Amino acid sequence: MSTKDTDFAIEGHGDISVGVHGAGASGDGSASATRITPGNALRPEDIALEISRGQVKPSEDIAGFALRLGDDGLILAQRLGHWISRAPELEEDIALGNIALDQLGHARSFLTYAGAAWDKSEDDLAYFRREHEFRSAHLFEQPNGDFAVTIARQFIVSFYQYELYSRLVESTDSTIAAISAKAVKEVDYHRDHSAQWVLRLAGGTDESRARMIQGFKLVWPYVDELFEDDELTTRLSESGVTVQPSSLRDEFDRLTGQILAEAELDIPGVPQAPGGGRRGKHSEFMGYILAEMQVLAREHPGASW
């Protein structure tokens, strides 16, 4: 192999060129040097493009619904992102980072779509709303705790999201259906990841089992909120945009029940919290999450990054 000429070649690996063409972050997504999503996967930039061309615009109700899903993903990604560089194994730094990235990806798509109703971007919605304007459920803002708490939270989230997205694939709203079609495949992996860890931790050592039980105790009070119907979901289920959250509960109970049974864990006998996240009522944790997430963007209002 000849040497000196190829060491700094611009092609193939080791490309140190900076692709000044379209190096800016604005414009359509294909300008990004970091576009790595293969195939025809739907990206938030694609949705933004459709919006800017006037091809899609959600109704107020649909935007409100997309906001809920977007906020769930965003707040969870914010929580999970903290694990990167702190996980019990390098493999888990990667796995939890991957789940966070998937959640953030879904959030970006849903928020971009929701924003079209009010002429707002995903970043306007993420960085410049106040606490009571967020619509995520309480489960998503629960602290990471130890690894078992994070796994317990992820277990509930991924089984819930799997049921939801697998119904939304057939939504009468084509954008919601398209985002969900991508999301459901990813969430399926999240289910597998969290279920395997529930089994390992519950069936590992005495310590891990005790921690797993405690983890479920801490997050289980926030399960019911996920399956609550309200006026918005009632209207949207009538038009086939979504299904009533309560209709997902049986499958959720059945599938999580199978794993919990295999792990020889009982469903924690803890009272359910009242929730309220879908109406903008949040826990004490939310203010800190937003303070950290929004601080830099708010220091430079109107700036582009």
Place this chain on the structure above:
Amino acid sequence: MASQNLQSVPAELSPEEQEREAAGQAYFDRIISEDSRIEPRDWMPAAYRKTLLRQISQHAHSEIIGMQPEANWITRAPSLKRKSILMAKVQDEAGHGLYLYSAAETLGQSRDQMMEDLIAGKARYSSIFNYPTISWADMGAIGWLVDGAAICNQVPLCRASYGPYGRAMVRICKEESFHQRQGFEILLELSNGTPAQKQMAQDAVNRWYAPSLMMFGPPDDDSPNSKQSMAWNIKRFSNDELRSRFVGMMVEQVKVLGLTLPDKDIRFNEETKKWEHGPLDWNEFKEVLAGRGPCNSQRIERRREAHENGAWVREAAVAYARKQAEKVNAA
């Protein structure tokens, strides 16, 4: 060949063993002279193994410790797109650490042992990660300068004589190339942004420039291991040679950014055809390397904390796997 001088054959070897050693050495020498590859099962001089193990494990540690300064901004990234890119980048670094630990394991040391050495402060990692990331623009400067310098160092390593290392580096370099671009993109956006953003970008470049030049290692006349590594086809270019090439590239790119490098002495020497830079504070380099940098203690502590907090999880995974295996055996 220099490698032969380092090879010492212990006296207690039987004649057959001595013959095997000599044949191994001859094979090794031929592979090196043909610029071909040594694989894990091949015979190799003990010093070659030791040098590679040191270099690859240090490289792996650098990836793992290097996650921290950037992870510092994941929760505060100022746009969701940037947050997503930064998460993916730090995740890539964990992946690089994994490939490299695996490559190092083929030389006979376990990942656990390497991790223990890192936490105990016995192992080194790139000293640049002992500097703090105090602004968002540091994400840009790290991508552009630090990853840029890393690429200059690492592209030649794709042809390193040790197969597993060279192959790991191919994939790592591909990803590093994205990292460098995203850093450049961050700085370009800041430089074209508000005056406060542009100032943030210039400040970050000012702080990361000299440390990134020092990533290539001490000047050639003060780099005792370089010669041997070059003779073994592990290292292909000298520290100063790579540094000079890097400066040449940055000089052009900084113009596109609309920023400046904090070095008045950069010039292209027409006689040597090499880029030259101003003096670097090698005393600071040695201080940071010796553990007296701004974040040395913090970085190791974070790694220790993550590792120790995770001990019960790793133990659970092992215990569960053992129980599952017992079930299968019993069935």
